[in-house]
Each structure stands twice: as structure tokens, then as C-alpha cells.
Amino acid sequence: MSPLETRASLGLAGLYALRMLGMFLVLPVFALYAAQMPGGDNHTLVGIAMGIYGLTQALLQLPLGMLSDHVGRKPVIYAGLLLLIVGSLVAAFADTLMGVAIGRALQGAGAISAAITALLADLTREENRTKAMAIVGGSIGMSFAISLVAAPLLAASVGLSGIFLITALLAAAAMAGVWLIIPDPSQSRFHSDAEANPKRLGSVLRDPQLLRLNYGVFALHAAQMALFVTLPLALVQTAGLQANQHWQVYLPVMAIGFVLMVPAVIIGETRNRLKQVFLAAIALMLLAQLGMAIKLDTLFSIAAWLTVYFIAFNILEATQPSLISKLAPVDAKGTAMGVYNTTQALGFAVGSAVGAWLYHQGGALPVHLFSAALVAVWLLLTFGLKPPLPVRTMMYHIDTLPPQGGPALARELSQLAGVKEAVVIAEEGVAYLKVLREGWDEAGALALLHPAPAAPPAADQG
Template sequence: MLGLFMILPVFMLLAADMPGFTPARAGLAVGIYGLTQAALQQPFGWLSDRFGRRRIMVAGLALFATGGVVSAMAETMGMLIAGRALQGCGAIAGVALAFAADHARAQNRSVVMAIIGMSIGASFLLSMMISVPLSTLLGLSGLFWLTAVLGVIGMLLVFTLPAAKVSKEKVLQESGASSIVWLFALSVFLLHAVMTLLFVVLPGMLVRQFGFELEHHWQIYVPSMVGSVILVFPLLRWVSAREKEAKAMPLAFLVLGIALGLMSLGGSLAAMVVCALAFFLAFNLLEAAMPSMVSKLTGASGRGQKMGLYTSFQFLGAFAGGLVGGWLLGFGGEVTTLSAGGALCAFWAVAMLMWFRSADNRQQA
């Protein structure tokens, strides 16, 4: 993830001198990674159910590394787009989550998923701080060579992982498992859509409204993320111990909606930090609890395929959030964009609560 995130902050500027560059082609080069990821998550998950998680993770990382080499050697935008698409073919996020779920006890699974989510968040924050210095030193080609090296290191690390365990978990019937997977697939789509939407709006908002220049934005993101991490682990343990996930998740979506709504009002920089803390806390809770619930309720049989479906919607949500967020920002401005995201989260909180209550009523009947 670090190799992927390092490219994003500097790509548009460094690719401008490449033959065939246009903003549309550069945008395609950025976005096509997410599209190929979304398309291949479920097939890779299906393959991991049949041939083993480790083999498929190694194959996916090999594709990612090969895509990095193609991108590093690219002399035209077309070749660069092809390299980025090949990088996206290493679609192993769902396989990795399934592997983690295979090796974690059900009662500890939310914490394990939280650790994975935190490591991704830490990679994102670190990339924000090191991408500019590294791009000055290595250039765009050098950054892609570095992503290839990181992919190879990841392959070597996979070989050190233990073999999968045989699971004896009790699971839902197939119809119940299918409906819960689709509920959480749609939920993670919305979750990552509003996260991407926030980062479409927030950087410009911090500069224009508060005079907070781009190189200092980490001073907002890092304290908010670290604060949310400190709070989310005890909260997850409390929720998991009491099996309150069904109540906590709609509440977390409501918190997301309130945070986005308050951000749209502006106010002080301190208020923005508090809203960001609340947003990241709710985001991290959902990011950990939802895949944990999917793995608990569906069991090990076909887990890779089901987690692949889940992560497909995760990547599609990020793509849609960027697309719709950019359109809303141009159409109605920052207030409209954040308000729309907040309203959608509040609506989904109600819809999710109604779904869980309906499921409880069906079980009691």
C-alpha cells in the first residue's frame, strides 16, 4: 500500500512531460488501477478458496511488481496506463482479509481487521510526507521502480506466513450469508465513497478558508488519525465483547454524516480537527467491524470469494467518490458536496438500522 500511495500526490505533476500527456489520460492512469482492482477482487478470492491464500497473494504481488516495472519503463502515456492497469491486476485485498480471518479467533477478528486498517492508514499518512522528497530524488520512473521492489519484498514476506487452518465455525445459512455480504458490500461502497469525497474537498477547503498550506495538512490528518486509533481499539473490544456490532455500525454511519455536515459549515480550524477526529473514528470502526462481521457470519467456506466481493465494492466506492465528489464540487461547491455526503450517510444509517431490526424479527419468528 505504501508503494501505491507514494505515487498519488505527485503523479499529475511528474507525468506532465510524458509524450501523449493530457489531463484525461493522466486521470485514466490514476483511476484505472482502482477499476482493475475492483474487477478482479472476486475472481482472485474464488481462486484463493481453491488453490490457497498464499499462492494467490504471491501471484497478485507478482502482477503488481510487474506493473511497476512496465510503468517505470513507460515512454508514452499509453504504456503508462497499461502498466497501471497491470498493477491493479494484483487484486489481493480480499484474499489478504480472508487470510487474516482464517487465522484469527472470531472474538479477536475486529481487532485484527482494525490493525490491518490502521497499517493502511499509516501507509497513507507516511506517503503524504515522503512522496515529494522521494519524487525529487528519484523522479516518476524511480518511484515506480520502488513500487516494484516493494512488491517483491511483499512476495518474500508472504512465504513466511503460516499455512491456513481448518475452520469449524458456525455460519449463517446460504441465503442469510448472501444478504449480509451484499449489505456490507453496499456499506463499504458508501464508506469509501465518502472518504474519497472528503479528500476531494478538504485540501482546498483548508487552503482557501483557513490559509493552511498543503505541506502542513499532515498536521491535521496525523493527530486526527492517531487520536482515532487510540479510541477505536477499546471501543472495538467493548463492541465485540457485547456483540453490539449491529447497533454500533448504523451509529457510526450517523457520526460520519454529522461530521461531514458540521465540516460543511466551516467554523474554526480547531472545529475542523474535532470533526476530522470524529470522522476517522467512525470510519476506522466501520473499516474493522464490517469485514469482521462478513467473515464471522459466512465462515471459511467460500470466504475468499465473499471477501473479494466486499473489497470489489470498496474499490468501486473510492472510484465513485472521486468521480461524484469532483462533479459536485464543480457544480455546487464545498458546502453542497459535504452536505450531500453527510445526508447520504445519515440515510444509510437509518436503512442499516431497519435492515438489522428486520433480520432480528425474522429470527424471532
């Protein structure tokens, strides 16, 4: 990666991390502290206030990404961060739970993930974009892990309103980072691998393989939000831990989940066992949900089932994007990821609202049974998932389209050894190839994409 690409990748990863850290910080403590506010005795309202940001994010994520194609990436990012600041301040100074819900809705309306991804695509070459996306993805996972440990300690010191103020400060720091650190792209254009294409939405939404994965990310995050309705209360009421001690449970179970996730993902990717690993992780998640429904009455049982949960959660979080990339049409990867991220946000909203309503009706048991039912359906659907080939997506910039034209070039590329799918998009000046991880004819592809100039005619010696 060039210095500019490295700066852009690290800067945008930091932007993602600051924004997501602010959003994640409230999750482990919201149910505890919101219950102390006027209206907090209504658990359903607590759940709506906790998860409503997911609804506004789901509604606006794709439209704001498309808007950035027309008005520029940075203006949309600045506007989204400003909404995050305003929403955080509204929630911080609200004296009722309804006021907090309005602030959370405004926070989610700053849905700039698609615009950030598009800016990253503008600032990186095709051959380095996967690395850049991996850096950003790692920053999001790190933010979630930090929030689980930091949130209980911060909430004990500054309360829920203080966490919202910290979120506003993090968003302001992110705005400064966009201005001072993130380079301005020399040109902005549409990128099929990073952005949603309205023309491809229909085909993506009808794809049975992608629909299975979309339901999966919905179920995973709906169950996650439902868990955070019950878990903080269980740690206080059942385990006898004060709120500022919850990190002592979260830290070790997250660490174990991360350590065990790595070999599972490596086995799935390198040995072409991704579906088997994926199914095993869903089954493990179902076991965790059923276990929490059956026995969650001691600190040991909470920690044990939470460890099983986070092992499964981390594996699923790591493998689902890889499955999307392998199964989506090569020229609709950005669209597939956009739909995937939207259904994830819907899971946040539905899981917290339904989980809180169920808790209000009958306590923790129906919440865990609801989550178990979501995961059980997911497991059944995933048995029909097409096993992905061991492929990866390669992107090549084309300075000058060969004389045979885009469709003809794509046909020639698709006939090369190890090439499973090839698309040439003349408007973007890019060729997208889905190729086997080993044994594909890269030299032949490069020869077709960048043919050597013809030798000049020999001088007349006569």
C-alpha cells in the same frame, strides 16, 4: 499458536502491510501532484486515475482467489505482486495522467487479497484462524495510518513518481518475503470461512442484512476517496499548509480517532450494543460530511471536522467485519467477506471518479454533499439492520466423521445449549458453529465431535 502458525500469520501480515502501504501512500497526495501533470487540469481524469485500481481489483479479486484453489496460492500471489511492480513502474515513468491511470489499473489487477487469506487458512488450524486474521487486519489499519503521515513527507522529497517507485520496491520486498518467510502449506484446500464459494454467492447477494452492510462499506469508502479529492487541496488553498506539512493534521486526528474507537468497539461487543454503536458512528459520519459541506474555511474547521470524521471512520472500519461475521450464514462467511471486499473496492473507484467530476463541476461543496447523501442513505438502511446476537464462530477439525454422518451430527450440535447454528462440511473435515459468547455447551460439542473410543470388551475370566 504453533511456531509455524505464528510465522505464517506475522509473515502474511507483513506481506499485506507492504502491499497496502504502497497502495495507500498515493492517496493523501495524488490530487495535489497529479494536477501538475499534462492533463491534470481535468479533475475528472485525476479522480479516474486515482481510483481506477479499485475497479480492476473489484473485477479480479474473487476470480484470482478461486484460481488459487487450482494453481496454488503462491503462484497467484507472485503474479499479483509482479503486476503491482509493473503497474507502479508504468505510473512512475508516465509523463501523462493517462499513463498514470494505466499504471494504477495494473496495480489494482494484482488483486491477491483473497489468495493471501486462503494461504493463511491453509497454514493455520481452525481454532487459531480468527487470531491470525486479526493480526492481518491490524497490519492493514496500521499501513493506512502510516501512509497518511509518511506520504506528504515522501512526496515533498521524491514526488509522485518517487512514491510509485517506492511502491514497486515494497512489492519486490513482499515477493522476497513470500519466498523466504512464508511457509509452504502441506496441503491446500477450500475453506468456507476464508474463501468465496460460487455456490453460495446467490444466497449471499440476496440476503437483505448482508446487502445493507455491503452498501455500507461501499458508501464509507466512496466517501473516503471523494474526501481525498478535496482535502489535500483544502489544506493548501484554505489552510495555507505546504504539502510536506499535511502530516501535522493527519497524525493527531488519526490518533484521536483510534483512541476513541477502542472503547466504542468494546462497549458494542461486550454489552451487546453493536447495532447502537454502529448507528451512532454512521450518524457521526453524516455530521462530519455535513460539517465539511457547511464550513471548511479555516485550519481549525478542517481539523475539527476531520477529527469527527476519523472517529466515525475508525469505529465503522472495526465494526463492519464483526457484523458480517455475526450475520452471515456460518458456512458462507468467506463468501460474504469476499462480496464485502469487492463492494469496498468498487467504492474506491466510484468515489474518486464521481467526487473528482463533482469537484470539476462546482468545487468542494457538491463533493461533500454527495458523500453526505451516500451516508444518509446508509443511515436509513441501517435502521432496518437485524440486531446481531452476541455470537462468535467456532471451527473444529474432524479427523473422522462420526457414524451418524454430517447432517445428523449438525442437527445434534444445533440442539446444544447456546449453539445458534451448526454446519458440518464433510469435504473440508470441519464443523462450523455459531455460538453465544457465554453459556454455550462447549463440552457437549467436543464430546459429539470427538467421541471417546469405546472401551475394549472385558477378558473372559471363565
